Amino acid sequence: MTVYLTGLHSGTNPQPGLGTVRSLRAAFPDARFVGVDYSPRSSGIHWPELDDIWLQRPWEELNLPVFAKRIAGVLDEGGYWIAGTDLESRWLAQQFPEGHPRLLVPSSAALQALQKPAVSAAAAQLPVHVAPYLATATTADWELHAFCRAQDWDLWLKGPYYDAVRVRNWPALEGARQLLSGLWNTEELFVQRHVEGYEESVCFAAYEGELLGAVRMCKRDLTDLSKTWAGTVHAVPESFLKPLRAVLRNLRYTGGGELEMMRGMDDRLWLLEWNPRFPAWIYGATLAGTNLPALLLARASGIAARPVPQRSTSFTRVVLEVPVQPAYPLPPLPEPLPGVGFALKHPSGLLGLAKSMHGAAGTAATATIAEPPLPALPQDYLTDLEAAMQPVAECETPGFVFLPAVAAAGFQKTMEAVRRLSVPPLAVTPAYSIKTNPDERLLALAREAGFLAEAISLSEVRKALQCGFPASSIVLNGPGKWYPDSRFPKEPLHAVFADSLPDLQRLAEGLRSGGVQTQRIGIRLQPPHIPSRFGINIASPEAFEALLTALDALPQEVSLGLHMHMASSAIGTSRWMQLFESTLHWGRSVEALTGRSFDCLDLGGGWAPADWLDFIGKGLSQALASIQTHFPSVRQVLLEPGKAMAEPSMALAMRILEIRSGQRRAEAVVDASVADLPMGLLQPHRMVYQAAGSRRLQVLGRGNDQLQGRLCMEHDFAALHVALPPDAKAGDWLYACDAGAYDKSMAYDFGRG
Amino acid sequence: MISDAANQLSTAKQPRADAVRDAMQTWQHQPCSILQHHQKDCCERARLWLLAMDGSMRGADAAQTGPRWIRGRYNWGPSVWPLYWCEAIGRSELDCGALAWMTLSVYEARQVSGLAVQLVQVYNDDASAQWETRWQAAGASTHWLTPGFMYHEACAIIGDGQHLRIWDPSSGSWMGPAAGYGGIAAVRILDPLGICEHQTYHWGGHALSLGQWHPTLNAPSPLPGPQREAPAATSPYGFLATP
Numbered sequence: 001m002t003v004y005l006t007g008l009h010s011g012t013n014p015q016p017g018l019g020t021v022r023s024l025r026a027a028f029p030d031a032r033f034v035g036v037d038y039s040p041r042s043s044g045i046h047w048p049e050l051d052d053i054w055l056q057r058p059w060e061e062l063n064l065p066v067f068a069k070r071i072a073g074v075l076d077e078g079g080y081w082i083a084g085t086d087l088e089s090r091w092l093a094q095q096f097p098e099g100h101p102r103l104l105v106p107s108s109a110a111l112q113a114l115q116k117p118a119v120s121a122a123a124a125q126l127p128v129h130v131a132p133y134l135a136t137a138t139t140a141d142w143e144l145h146a147f148c149r150a151q152d153w154d155l156w157l158k159g160p161y162y163d164a165v166r167v168r169n170w171p172a173l174e175g176a177r178q179l180l181s182g183l184w185n186t187e188e189l190f191v192q193r194h195v196e197g198y199e200e201s202v203c204f205a206a207y208e209g210e211l212l213g214a215v216r217m218c219k220r221d222l223t224d225l226s227k228t229w230a231g232t233v234h235a236v237p238e239s240f241l242k243p244l245r246a247v248l249r250n251l252r253y254t255g256g257g258e259l260e261m262m263r264g265m266d267d268r269l270w271l272l273e274w275n276p277r278f279p280a281w282i283y284g285a286t287l288a289g290t291n292l293p294a295l296l297l298a299r300a301s302g303i304a305a306r307p308v309p310q311r312s313t314s315f316t317r318v319v320l321e322v323p324v325q326p327a328y329p330l331p332p333l334p335e336p337l338p339g340v341g342f343a344l345k346h347p348s349g350l351l352g353l354a355k356s357m358h359g360a361a362g363t364a365a366t367a368t369i370a371e372p373p374l375p376a377l378p379q380d381y382l383t384d385l386e387a388a389m390q391p392v393a394e395c396e397t398p399g400f401v402f403l404p405a406v407a408a409a410g411f412q413k414t415m416e417a418v419r420r421l422s423v424p425p426l427a428v429t430p431a432y433s434i435k436t437n438p439d440e441r442l443l444a445l446a447r448e449a450g451f452l453a454e455a456i457s458l459s460e461v462r463k464a465l466q467c468g469f470p471a472s473s474i475v476l477n478g479p480g481k482w483y484p485d486s487r488f489p490k491e492p493l494h495a496v497f498a499d500s501l502p503d504l505q506r507l508a509e510g511l512r513s514g515g516v517q518t519q520r521i522g523i524r525l526q527p528p529h530i531p532s533r534f535g536i537n538i539a540s541p542e543a544f545e546a547l548l549t550a551l552d553a554l555p556q557e558v559s560l561g562l563h564m565h566m567a568s569s570a571i572g573t574s575r576w577m578q579l580f581e582s583t584l585h586w587g588r589s590v591e592a593l594t595g596r597s598f599d600c601l602d603l604g605g606g607w608a609p610a611d612w613l614d615f616i617g618k619g620l621s622q623a624l625a626s627i628q629t630h631f632p633s634v635r636q637v638l639l640e641p642g643k644a645m646a647e648p649s650m651a652l653a654m655r656i657l658e659i660r661s662g663q664r665r666a667e668a669v670v671d672a673s674v675a676d677l678p679m680g681l682l683q684p685h686r687m688v689y690q691a692a693g694s695r696r697l698q699v700l701g702r703g704n705d706q707l708q709g710r711l712c713m714e715h716d717f718a719a720l721h722v723a724l725p726p727d728a729k730a731g732d733w734l735y736a737c738d739a740g741a742y743d744k745s746m747a748y749d750f751g752r753g
Numbered sequence: 754m755i756s757d758a759a760n761q762l763s764t765a766k767q768p769r770a771d772a773v774r775d776a777m778q779t780w781q782h783q784p785c786s787i788l789q790h791h792q793k794d795c796c797e798r799a800r801l802w803l804l805a806m807d808g809s810m811r812g813a814d815a816a817q818t819g820p821r822w823i824r825g826r827y828n829w830g831p832s833v834w835p836l837y838w839c840e841a842i843g844r845s846e847l848d849c850g851a852l853a854w855m856t857l858s859v860y861e862a863r864q865v866s867g868l869a870v871q872l873v874q875v876y877n878d879d880a881s882a883q884w885e886t887r888w889q890a891a892g893a894s895t896h897w898l899t900p901g902f903m904y905h906e907a908c909a910i911i912g913d914g915q916h917l918r919i920w921d922p923s924s925g926s927w928m929g930p931a932a933g934y935g936g937i938a939a940v941r942i943l944d945p946l947g948i949c950e951h952q953t954y955h956w957g958g959h960a961l962s963l964g965q966w967h968p969t970l971n972a973p974s975p976l977p978g979p980q981r982e983a984p985a986a987t988s989p990y991g992f993l994a995t996p
Contacts, residue, residue, distance in 0.1 A: 152813075196814065266815035267912075529809045541842045544802045578813045585808035589801040593794065 001301055002032040004054070004074060007084015007277070008044025009037070009348070013225055016256075017084040018044045019283035020293045025049050026286060027294030027305035034079075038062070038348035046325045055328065060352020068095040075102045080300060082256070082278075082293070087161050087353050089255070089276045094357075099254070104207075104296055106276045110251040116273040117158065117190050121251060125243040128261060128271040133192035136177060141684035141702055141721070142375035144191070145170060146610055151193040152572025158192060159184050161354060166194065169570070170683050174720065185355040195272075197264040199226070202236055203279055204244065205296040209252040211245045212295040215285045218263075221316065228281045230316035233288035256282070256292060284315035372701030372723050375686045377737065380405050382697050385651065385688060385735060389695065398654045398672035400744055401735065402441060407649035410609065411449035414641060417616035421624060425635055428624065431475045431494075433604075433642025434460045437745045442646055443467040452494055454604075454640045457483040465489065472519065475602070475638060477563065479503070479534065488516050495600060495638070497522040497563040499534055504550050511558065520600055521554065522561025523547070525586055527579055530566060538586060551594050561638075562587045562598045567606030569643065569683075573615070576605050580623055584630050597633035604640035612644030643741040650740030651688070652677050654718065656732045657710065665704035666724050670734060673709035674716045675750035677736055679743045681715075687722050690733040697735075698725065707734065711751045767970060768875055768901055773938045776873045776902040777966040783896075785869035785943050786850025786906055788858075789837045799842035803855060804862040816863040817910055817918070823855055824925035831893035848893070852922035853906040857946065860910055866948050870907040870919050873939035873966075875932075877901070902938060909942060909956070917942070917956040930957035932970055941966045 003024060007015035021033050035050040038058050045053050056062060071092070075081060080102045083089045093108040106114075113121035117133040134147045136157075148155055148170070157176040158164045161184065165176035173191070181187050199222070204214035214236045221230035236244075247253075256278035262270045278293060285292055289310030298305040324330055384403035411432075418428040431454035432446035438460070444467065446453065453464035456478035464474050471491035479499040488510070496518045498504035504523060510516030526535030537543040554560070564583040568576035580603060591597055603623070607615060620639075627634055654672035661667075674680060687700040703723025709716030718736060736743075790796040810822040830846030841851050853869065860867040881898050888895045897904035907928060909917040919928040919940075931937060942954060942961050954961050961967050 264815070265818040267817070527809060528806060529812060538802075539806070541799055541802045545798060548798065574813055579809075582805070582809040586805045589805045593798055593801060 001028065001297075001303060002034060002079045003028075003297065004034045004036050004079055004081045005084060006036045006082070006088055008035050008047070008050075009039075009042040010044045010047075010280075012223060013227055014280040015044070015084045016278040016280045016282055018047050019280055019286075020082055020084065020256075020278050021047065021049055022283045023286040023291050023293040023308075024297060026308045027291050028297065028303070029306065040328050040331050041347040043322075045328055046322050048322065053325070053328065058347070058349030058352065060349035060355075062349075064091070064356060071095070072100075075100050078102070080104060080297060082296075084277055085350065086276055087350055087357070090161075091353060091357060102300065103254075104300060105255045106251070106253050106257070110253050111276055113251060114274040114276065115160075117192050119271055119274050122247050122259070122274055123271055125247050126259075126271065127239060127243065128259075128269045130271055131193040131195050133190050136189045136191060137187040138373055140373045140375035142686055143373075144173075145684050146608065148173065148191065149569055149572055149608060149611060150574070151191075152575040153570070154194045154572070155191045156194055158190055160186060160188050162350075167191070171681060174681070183351055185351075185358050195262040195264055195270040197262040197270070199228075200261055200263055200269075201279060202240065202244070202259045202261070203282065203285060203292060204248075204257050205278075205292040205299075206248045206253045206255065206257065207296060207299040208254055209249040210299070211241070211248050212299055213290055213292050214241060214244065215288065215290045215292070216240075217279075217281065217284065220314065228279070228284075228317075230314070231281060231284055232314045233285055233290070234313070256296060281315070281317075287311045287315050288313050372703055374699050374701045375684075377686050377688070377699050378406075380409060381648070381651075381686075381737060382688070385697055386695065389690075395653075397733075398652055398670075398676045400650045400739065400747075401653050402439075403649055403651065403740075404441070407442060407645070407740070408445055410645045410648060411445045411451065413613065414616060414645070415449045415451070417620070418639070421616075421621055426624065426628060426637065427635065428620070428637045428639065430639045430641055432645060433640050434464060435745065436642030436741050437646035437649070438463055439646075439650075439744070440467055442649060442740075443469075446645070447473075452638070454642070456480060458487065459484055461489060461493070471517075475640075476518075477524065477565070477602075477604075482506075486515075488518075490517060492517040492519050494518070495520045495522055495561050495602065497524050497561060497602060498536065499524050501536055501546055501550050504536070505553075508550075508554050511555065520559035520561050522563050522598075522600060522602060523551070524563040524565060524602075525583060527564075527566065527582070529582075530571060530575075530579065532566065534565065535563075548590065548593055551590065551596065554596075556596075559599045560596055561600035561602055562590075563602040563604065565602075565604030565640070567643075568611060568615075569606045569608045573611050573619070577619060577623070581626065584626060588630055591631075591633075598631060599633055600636045600638060601627060601631065601634050602638040602640065607641060607644040609644045609648050612641055646744070647738050647741035650744050651735040651737045652739040652743065654707075654734050654736070656728060656730050656734065658730055659724075659728060665706065666728065667706045667708055668724060668728065669708045669710065670718055671710050672707075672718050672736070673711045673751060674713065674718075675709075675711065675748050677718050677739060677743050678746045678748075679739075679741075680718050680736070681720065683738075685719070685739060685743075686737040687719060688735040688737060689725060689728065690735070691725075691727075692729075692731040692733065700724065767932060768938060770968065772901060773873065773968050773970065776899055777939050777941075777968070779899050780871065780873070780897075780904050781966070783871065783904060785871060785945055786834070786836075786848075786854055787945060788841055788851060788854045789835050791837055791839065796838035799838040800858065803842060804859065807859045807862065811863070816860075816865050817912075819920045819925065819927060820856055820859050820922070821925040823852060823859070823922055827852060829923040831888045831891035833891070833893050849906045849923045853908050856920060856922040857908045860908065861946060866911040867946065868909045868911065868917070868949070868954070868963075869943040869945050870909045871941040871943065871966075872905040872907060872928075872937055874903050874905050875901065875934065875936045875938050875970075876903050877934065909954075911954065915951050915954045917954045917961070919956060930959075930969055936970065938970050939966050939968045 005017045005020055008017035009015045010018050032051045034052045034054050036054045037045050038056045083105050089105045090111055092105050096103055123130045153168050155167050156164045157167050159180045167173040167176050180189055199219040201217045205212040216234045216236045217231045219228050219231050223229050258275040258279040260272045291308050294305035384405050388401045414430050422428045431452035433454045435456050447468050452473045453469045454475045455461045457480050461474055471489045471493050474493050476493055476496045498507055507521055524535040526532055526537050528539035536547055566579055654670045656668050657671055658669040659666055689698045689700050701723050702721045705722050705724040706720055707718035828846040832848040832851050857867045885895050907919050907921045909919045921928050952963050
């Protein structure tokens with residue numbers, strides 16, 4: 001009996017070939033094992049237990065039809081083939097659509113049904129969960145960003161076959177997306193929520209739908225790449241085996257397989273992916289007494305396998321040096337690329353195989369999205385833009401366009417919600433964050449709607465006063481509250497929150513001397529578990545003690561407030577709620593230890609507009625219920641929407657200066673720049689196109705085209721991935737929506753002479 | 754010397770049953786450690802700080818999640834008893850008893866039912882000698898060491914069907930049955946918080962009665978085998994796996 005095995009490389013991300021050979025050799029000592037590989041760099045070709053090596057050219061060089069015929073010949077002559085890589089299994093399944101009794105890989109239909117992330121054929125029947133995921137190719141950036149926020153920016157970007165990159169913010173996601181789509185020549189990536197827990201796998205062998213054997217392995221040591229270095233091997237519970245048998249039967253599955261899972265902290269099992277091959281640690285299962293490769297080969301061949309003794313229920317790995325086979329000397333290292341290094345990953349040319357299977361050759365620029373999904377843009381945006389067109393056409397670009405109806409709607413919806421939720425004795429009051437965009441039109445809308453004003457300096461306090469807010473409607477926060485001259489208004493402010501202990505002490509002194517007039521003093525707490533430079537440190541018992549001492553020193557008649565503030569758009573909406581709950585816990589501790597009560601809670605956070613609407617629609621009422629339960633003394637809850645109000649209120653209008661058609665993408669130089677749209681690459685902006693002389697507005701989706709800024713700066717882009725109309729030309733207009741928050745307020749004058 | 758050293762270096766042999774019995778007897782009357790409270794602000798501030806800190810550090814994790822942050826903050830080291838909350842909270846290192854009591858308090862605040870766990874663990878003379886020197890230098894008791902064994906404290910949370918998961922605050926990990934170096938020779942569970950509804954709980958294939966030492970070496974653990982029906986499934990961490 002001759003068995004051909006692939007996937008021999010045994011490096012930092014080992015393949016299963018050698019473990020499979022060792023398992024089979026133990027059970028079939030007289031069989032002939034031929035190692036097949038596609039690179040002389042593969043370390044496993046030197047393994048002494050292989051009887052022969054059949055070395056192929058790398059996949060990217062191989063004439064695939066010719067190679068497929070050779071494999072067919074091998075199979076027809078009685079050889080068995082066990083594939084060790086996912087891509088190869090897929091390719092083989094395509095080449096042999098009817099299967100072959102000696103080709104021990106799953107069918108194309110089975111592979112399709114088990115494709116990650118859905119793993120639909122398995123997930124529905126097995127007692128597992130699948131973490132939330134979203135395909136990037138079929139989701140507009142705007143909606144993708146919303147998904148990432150909902151998953152607390154704790155995500156992986158995954159390719160269709162290999163590679164996963166942890167991403168925690170939009171620039172990281174965009175960078176990873178560029179990398180993976182370029183590597184694998186596909187836009188078919190997906191983001192999936194990270195699951196924290198302990199990794200475990202179920203590995204099995206099956207033949208024509210019959211489960212032959214299975215084990216469960218729990219990782220006990222991991223490499224830096226989270227690969228198994230040691231593990232314990234166990235039986236699989238019947239509650240898992242029974243549905244697994246059904247899945248395999250339905251798919252008429254043949255071959256090895258590994259279900260990679262995570263056991264969450266709540267003890268739930270999360271299915272990460274189904275690998276259609278044995279895992280690299282397969283010999284560990286053999287050591288534990290279950291020789292799955294042998295079970296597979298015995299069933300396929302009808303030849304009995306020698307039983308293997310059970311040597312241990314745990315295994316670990318060690319590093320071994322083996323002599324290099326003289327017939328396959330080690331290739332020299334290539335010259336290191338500057339800034340890159342040796343770049344030796346995938347020496348077998350798997351990337352080339354992926355490109356071939358995707359049916360397109362070339363660079364990442366060719367991996368286009370056939371029909372880019374368009375972001376949803378409410379009608380009132382387009383209505384406001386259309387109304388603004390004439391005056392804008394006469395204005396210099398780049399320039400910000402104010403969207404009055406959109407802006408007003410944000411303030412109105414917020415006031416409607418908080419009025420509904422304000423049930424005596426608890427009042428909910430929003431305070432507009434001036435720094436987000438101090439445009440007087442927005443301040444006017446805020447005042448008219450009934451908002452307070454939230455300031456971070458005495459300059460902003462004066463701005464609010466000038467815009468008609470009484471002092472009693474102004475909340476003052478931040479480390480720079482004394483800027484520029486420490487002169488507080490004579491009338492009491494609504495609230496002043498201390499950002500540090502010295503700040504609290506200074507405020508207390510100000511209260512005593514009369515230099516500070518305010519209805520209440522509060523404290524902002526620095527979360528011990530989320531990096532932040534703001535707030536009073538409570539991360540050590542000593543620091544907490546110092547806070548309590550400072551509060552004890554405050555006059556008893558001073559009303560006390562508690563402030564938390566973290567941008568939910570940055571940390572995620574669930575994490576924001578968790579921060580809120582932990583702030584309540586700290587507040588309860590402070591009340592219990594000082595004997596004082598908080599009468600005001602200030603809940604700040606940079607909310608994306610859509611998340612803000614969700615929050616005031618649902619999350620806020622839950623938060624208020626918690627407050628009423630745990631802080632019955634609180635009479636007012638302050639909210640600080642800034643981004644949520646301001647972001648949709650303005651768009652940045654720009655003109656195309658020049659179109660440079662690249663090989664497979666358009667590079668449009670626009671008159672805007674990073675100075676006008678400083679958040680341009682930090683978060684997505686919905687883009688609208690208008691041909692010069694036309695009134696028609698067209699929402700743009702994601703594509704390969706770039707909007708390059710007018711500045712001579714390598715990082716100056718207004719957008720990196722947009723699908724311009726094919727007939728876009730110099731003089732046409734573009735509007736970057738969602739630019740009314742920090743794009744507007746942090747824009748600066750640059751490069752205009 | 755070389756042969757002695759070689760003997761010492763070899764994998765710890767399974768202790769004899771009578772040695773385990775003697776070890777259990779040594780600590781028959783050993784109570785679990787409880788941080789003392791002055792009934793004043795000093796200790797209450799310390800205690801509430803710990804609980805509020807846990808509220809932050811746990812994040813969105815399930816209430817049953819092991820509070821590994823405690824081990825991240827405090828190294829395992831000698832403590833002198835009696836030890837008060839206000840003294841313990843500011844230390845850079847704490848012994849297993851202090852860490853276990855802190856952890857039990859955290860679980861109580863999370864409304865997760867927890868028990869104190871006492872363990873007899875297997876270690877070699879090299880380990881004992883090191884610990885003895887270090888604890889004596891700190892003026893701490895070495896009563897928890899006896900040849901071949903150490904007394905250790907952990908805590909357990911109660912899952913479905915009276916199944917326990919034992920959390921070792923000193924290592925920040927869940928404990929499963931194990932033999933050999935660091936293995937668990939005996940276990941005793943106690944209910945210092947008075948939360949138990951039952952007298953017997955299950956861990957690692959063992960039935961544990963409250964207040965009694967149970968030897969745990971040489972007990973069967975589930976092993977895989979070709980086409981063999983799995984026995985009652987337990988995870989490597991001792992609880993009944995419910996996928």
